Amino acid sequence: MKQRVNMIMIGAADVAALSRFYEVGLGWRPWRSGGSGSIMYKVGESVLVFVERSYLAAERGESMVDGSKQSLVVFLGSRAEVDLTVAKALAAGATLTSAARPRDGDIYSSYFSDPEGNSWEVAFAPNWLDN
Numbered sequence: 001m002k003q004r005v006n007m008i009m010i011g012a013a014d015v016a017a018l019s020r021f022y023e024v025g026l027g028w029r030p031w032r033s034g035g036s037g038s039i040m041y042k043v044g045e046s047v048l049v050f051v052e053r054s055y056l057a058a059e060r061g062e063s064m065v066d067g068s069k070q071s072l073v074v075f076l077g078s079r080a081e082v083d084l085t086v087a088k089a090l091a092a093g094a095t096l097t098s099a100a101r102p103r104d105g106d107i108y109s110s111y112f113s114d115p116e117g118n119s120w121e122v123a124f125a126p127n128w129l130d131n
Contacts, residue, residue: 007047008072011056012116015039019050021115025092026085044076044122071119078124079108085122086110094120 012018019039022028031042038051076082083100089112090096097119100110109123 006045006073006075007049008074009049009051009056009059010070010072010116010118011053012050013053015050015052018114018116021092021094025094026088043074044081046074048072048074071121073121073123076122076124082108082110082122082124086112089114089120 010018015037019030022041023030028041028043030039031047032040038049038055041048041050074085076085079100086096086100094112094114096110096112098109098111100108102108106127107123107125109121111119111121113119
């Protein structure tokens with residue numbers, strides 16, 4: 001049994017700078033090259049694809065302003081991973097927007113904002129499992 005994998009595209013004004021924040025600050029390692037200046041990461045049960053903001057906005061038919069910030073969820077394997085990820089993000093300069101807490105029955109999560117202003121929820125949901 002394992003949690004479902006989700007894929008998230010993240011638009012960044014500077015993919016390299018945002019990638020450094022996650023690679024150096026959180027210890028993420030690139031999973032695969034997405035080509036064309038994009039970078040892919042496998043984090044917990046999520047695949048994250050960092051792309052230039054202009055590319056993402058064009059794909060979604062949005063203006064650069066509309067596509068500038070996102071709310072994102074990454075599912076991790078344990079409460080300890082949620083706490084460690086948030087601690088690393090804060091040490092790297094992220095802003096805490098909600099401390100770790102149980103919510104909605106079986107979900108344990110915390111929120112932070114990265115240097116691009118994206119809002120992240122890192123969550124552990126033990127009962128959201130495939131049969």
